[in-house]
Amino acid sequence: MSGFSARSDFPRTPNPLAQALARHRARGLPLLDVTESNPTRVGLPAPATGLLAPPGACGYAPEALGLPSARHALATHLTARGAAVSPEHLVLTASTSEAYGWLFKLLCEPGDNVLVPAPSYPLFEHLARLEGVETRPYPLPRAHGFGLDVDEVEAACDARTRAVLVVNPGNPTGHYLHEGELAALADACARHGLALVSDEVFSDFAWDTEPSRVATVAGRALPALTFALSGLSKVAGLPGLKLGWMHVGGPQPLRDEALARLEWVADTYLPVGTPVQLALPELLAHVPRFQAAVLERVRGNRQRLLKARPAGATWDVVPAHGGWSAVLRIPAEPGEEATCLALLDAGVRVQPGYFYDFGGGAFLVLSLLPTPEVFAAAVEVLARVLGEGPVSPRTA
Ligand SMILES: Cc1ncc(COP(=O)(O)O)c(C=O)c1O
Structure with a gap:
């Protein structure tokens, strides 16, 4: 179609699962939604909304990298959690x-590429495409618990690769980066002149302790330019407040140049609202209460899932260490889509592995955030439907 860019031409035809869901809803049938990952909809603690009208909320100080008071509060918060960071190296978004989006503008010419893990969070392809950038997947081998294999990362590089994205812990795989893997990855990035972008939005949500786990790349002396990304969306369960951040690290000349250029990018948009920046110290004070509630919820729901699995079942819960999701390996027949449709027919909504680019087997993805009542009822149905073996779902 003339007059529009090719990169804004996203497919709009609903897939068979979305169509079946629309029919289910149109019939007014009950639904246990185990894809719900919106933390504001599942009965978790929220801060008082009055926090968002602090004195000065209607003022305007156009500080491109973020208000100094907000960056200072954030640096104190991150340092208290073990990453010694300085406010000057933090950028609010x-x-x-x-x-x-800002990092792709900073690092890539149109047509360059960034390496993304597979399986992983599906938005990367869209975010890159909107900046004229391509994504090249590197596999997270199942044999390695969906953890990082640096040889696979290096094998995916080509002459136009500019950055490696890691999600720590993986979404939805819940596998953390380990010290040896980070050291090898940072070395490989330095050798190839690539930036390392570490998505740490779920890093605070570890279910257990692992000795060599990496919580963040922020505040470390690594040989490559590094960006550690997170935000209130997951850390405080407040996606609607629109405040995220990145920490810029690595060799000083590279880091300083990146910060100077990001300041220009940020100054072009100035997207972060004043009220949320002024409220940041109080919002960060709410984080421990929110995170304790999430951890109780996800640990409890994971136990419910493990208990619902009968001994000798043909499906398994994939081992993981953190995050908000559970991954189930299911039989290749009837496969992901038919199983999702059969579950929907029985009143339970889950996601197929292909949404996350799994491959190499059949998988389902469940959110561990729903209330215990919804989750327990859903896994009972799930165990029954999966126990029935090959199914022929009613799809009309
Ligand atoms: C791994 C990962 N990164 C980033 C995001 C987006 O976070 P934000 O709401 O800060 O844009 C999500 C959202 O689900 C995510 O799962």
Whole structure:
């Protein structure tokens, strides 16, 4: 179609699962939604909304990298959690997604590419495409628990690769980066002249302790330019407030140049609202209460899922260590889509692995955030439907 860019031409035809869901809803049938990952809809603690009208909320100080008071509060918060960071190396954005957009502008010419993990969070392809950038997947081998294999990363590089994206812990795979993997990855990035972009939005949500786990790349002396991304969306369960951040690290000349250029990018948009920046110290004070509630919720729901699995079942819960999701390996027959449709027919909504570019088997993805009542009822149905074996779902 003339007059529009090719990169804004996204497919708009709903896939078979979306169509079946629309029919299910149109019939007014009950639904146990185990894809719900919006933290504001599942009965978790929220801060008082009065926080968002602090004195000065209607003022305007156009500080491109963020208000110094907000960056200072954030640096104190991150340092208290073990990453010794300085406020000058923090850049505030409206969201992590926006931070990706800024990084692709900073690092890539149109037609360059960035390496993205597979399986992983599906938005990367869209975020890159909107900046004229391509994504090249590097596999997270299942044999390695969907953890990082640096040889696979290097094999995916070509002459136009500019950055490696890691999601730590993986979404939805829940596998953390380990110290040896980070050291090898940072070395490979330095050798190839690539930036390392570490998405740490779920990093605070570890379910257990692992000795060599990496919580963040921020505040470390690494040989490559590094960006650690996170935001209130997951850290405080407040996606609607639109405040994210990135920490810029690595060798000083590279880091300083990146910060100077990001200041220009940020100054062009100035997207972060004043009220949320002024409220940041109080919002960060709410984080421990929110995170304790999330951890209780996801640990409890994971136990419910493990308990619902009968001994000798043909499906398994994939081992993981953190995050908000659970991954199930299911039989290749009837496969992901038919199983999702059969579950929907039985009143349970889950996601197929192909949404996350799994491959190499059949998988389902469940959110661990729903209330215990919804989750327990859903996994009972799930165990029954999966126990029935090959199914022929009613799709009309
Ligand atoms: C791995 C990962 N990164 C980034 C985001 C986006 O976060 P934000 O709301 O800060 O844009 C999400 C949202 O689900 C995510 O799962």
